[in-house]
Amino acid sequence: GEAGGGEGAGAGAAGSTAQAAPEGAVATLADDGSHRAAYETIMDWPAFERWLAKIEACELVALDTETTSLDPFAARLVGISFAVAPGEAAYLPLTHVGEQAQLPLAEVLARLQPWLESPEHAKIGQNLKYDQHVFANHGIALKGVAHDTLLQSYVLESGKDGARGHDLGQLARRHLGLETISYESLCGKGASQIGFEQLPIEQAAPYAAEDADLCLRLHARLYPQIAAEAGLARIYGEIEMPVRDILFRIERNGVLIDAAQLARQSHELGSRLLQIEQDAYAAAGQPFNLASPKQLAEILFTKLGLPVKKKTPGGTPSTDEEVLSELALDYPLPKLLLESRQLAKLKGTYTDKLPRMINAASGRVHTSFSQSAAVTGRLASSDPNLQNIPVRTGEGRRIREAFVAPAGSVIVSADYSQIELRIMAHLSGDERLLDAFARGEDVHRATAAEIFGVSAQEVGADQRRVAKVINFGLIYGMSAFGLARQLDLDRGAAQSYIDRYFARYPGVARYMEETRMKARDRGYVETVFGRRLWLPDIRASQQGRRQGAERAAINAPMQGTAADLIKLAMIAVQGWIDRASLATKIVLQVHDELVLEVPDAELARVREELPGLMTQVATLKVPLAVEVGVGGSWGEAH
Incomplete structure (x- = not known):
């Protein structure tokens, strides 16, 4: 499965304790000092049969794979680990290179397939969607996935202060106070990193077995906290776990890409970029490197004398996107530079790259969806x-x-x-907003009519645009300053629009105030379905951070509910x-x-x-x- 956290507890001790332990077992991972976990390495058929009987009789088995690659579609099995109780785990090596006789992969999988494909045998893992792909690569449809510790942590503490990540090493440190054997400590890092299949079995086994063992221990710690809260139990059991399996299927399906069409687009973007470059040279009065911030600053601020909008931490004039966007309103060169950046990004990220990502076997592009990356619950x-x-x-x-x-x-x-506007209407209970949606009205037009004091029929295109920016802006906690900048108004006019909006939609104003108070009180906000969104900065003494958290408090229930x-x-x-x-x-x-x-x-x-x-x-x-x-x-x- 995953590359885990910190340095291995007892990783170095594996060799020395092995003699005293039963055959094939390795003592490692001091728990709370009261007992040491005994892990086993499955090297022959009798050991395999013994473990197969254990997992078949066990109510919940932790399962983890060691593989040749992090790419779920390229990964092949190197070994499999199981845990049946805290401290009782085993590693089954299959394809370590140049090692003593391991059990044959095809026969092992044939023997394990009925258990792996049985919906009745409950399994738990850390990010099991990945392991599910690995088994699928070997023609096995993993069933009976009952729990996932990655998703438990995500549901329980997404965005929570101190909960910095959801990988196994971080979870073991946070919830069990244990340091784990890290992938890097075994395989190295960067260019010199070796594949897991290159590791000697006696080094691989404690690491692999520990992953499965920790999974069971974490489940015992995390799941009761989820089960105790109806909202969290619902998010985990009725949303995240079922979606996990659907995402596996979507990733497996892949999407068909027309590579020839992208090649044509790349060619056109390339020609367009060359043309923009020539136009930029003309606007600057000399050739220069469009990708060099130093040359750019020199031409924009020294040669052309454009106003400096902000400075970098080093004190030099900034040429970032925000600055260029502001300057582009009045000057031709920044506008060209922005266009060049946007097109170069499209070309590099998509039209050049997507055709290279087509899977040779399926002829499709297979993206990976993460359920635990965005705090709001978005994939x-x-x-x-x-x-x-x-x-x-x-x-x-x-x-x-x-x-x-x-x-x-x-x-x-x-x-x-x-x-999100519909969810705002639901959460705020504002009568005018609810009414507009109930009647199937164009909500931006209805808002414009309210703000400008005209009938819906009389609303002009510009008035509707203003209302649309306000409707969406307020969802994101936009201030009068932000609105003024987006609509190119002075701040007074923007503030009067906001005041009029809140006067006409008092439910929205009340919802926002109540949400801020509740968030400060509890440290989190919730979606309609009970997902918790933690806001570590909601009580921050620094004003900017606190206001950012207040904006998030208003927006998160809407984004999260969506x-x-x-x-x-x-x-x-x-x-x-x-x-x-x-x-x-x-x-x-x-x-x-x-x-x-x-x-x-x-x-x-x-x-x-x-x-x-x-x-x-x-x-x-x-x-x-x-x-x-x-x-x-x-x-x-x-």
Whole structure:
């Protein structure tokens, strides 16, 4: 499984204590000093049969894999570890290089397969989604995943002060007061790091067995705390654990990419970047390196005499994005530089890179979704990150056009409409806001009518734009200063807009004040479903940090509830697909949207059922709305 935390307790002692212990066992991991854990290394069939009988009889077995790679699609088994009780664990080495006779991989897996694939035999692990991929690479469908300590920690202490991470080493230190054997202490780090399969078995075994052992110990410490709180038990048992399995399937499905189309886009972006470079030289009156902050500052502030907006910690004028954005309003060169940066990022991150990430075996791109990266409960996508493809620019939207459906299928996108505003209406209970949603009005138009004191019919496009910025801005705790900057107004005008908004929507103002007070009181806020979002800085003496935490306190319940809803939608949609035995697949989850690959023959049915499945996952004080789009590509489906 995971590369763990700190230096190994008793890692060096393994050799010296092995003689006294029973054959194949290694004593390590001093617990509280009262007993030492005895770990076993399974090297022959009698030992294997003994452990197979143990795991088959055990109510909950901790399971961990050691592998050749961190990439879940490339990883192959090096060994498997099990723990059946705290301190009672074993490592089964399978493919360590150049080592004494290990049990043969194919035969071992054939013997273990019935237990691994049994839904009745409960298993626990740390980030078992990864191990599930590893077993799938060997043709085994892991079933019976009952618990995951990564998700337990995440549900219990996401964002909590002092809870800096959720990997096994950090959890063992935080909750058990134990130092673990670290991956780096065994395999080295950086360029000289060796693969786990290169490790001698006597070094690998204590590390691997310890991972499984710690998992059981952590479960005994963490799970009772979750079970004792109805809201947390619901988030863990009814949202995070079921979604874990759906994410495994989405990752396995992958998404089809049109590499030729991306190559064309790369070529066009390259030509455009060369043109921008020439235009920038002309605007600067000389050639220079667009990527050098030093040369940039020299040209912008010394040669062209543009106003310095802010300085770097070193005292030199800053050329960061914020500064360039401000200068771009009045001067041509900063505008060109911004455009160049945006296009270079698109080219480097997506059009050049995505075709190289196509899996040779499946012909698709397989992203990884992390459930524990974002404090709010949102999923994070990596390798490649598909959530950051910009949709505001034409070039960004075109990248989505390269996400395609195979022949005979289409891409269907189902998106919750204005979800955070609806949640704001639900949480604040503001009558005017609830009323606008209940009547199916355009909420930005309704807000504009309230703020500008005109009828909804008389609202102009500019007034609606102002209302939209205020509606979304207030969700994020935007100040008059932020609003003024976004709408290019003076602060007085921005403040009067905010005052008028709160006068017309007193429920929202009350909700915000109550939320700030509650957050200061408890140190956390909650989503509608009971997810806890901790705010370590809510009582900070430093004003900036405290205000940041107050803004987060207002926004987190909305973002977190939206995250819970999309996860409930994934569970509902996948459940329906399974029950109806459809060939439709969920291929992506991005923000408030599910992206599906749907065979033509199933399209009518999916279009008809999808909105209902997604809007009925929860009953809020406002109706939920889902927009469904269809096309040959993700871009077209929008």
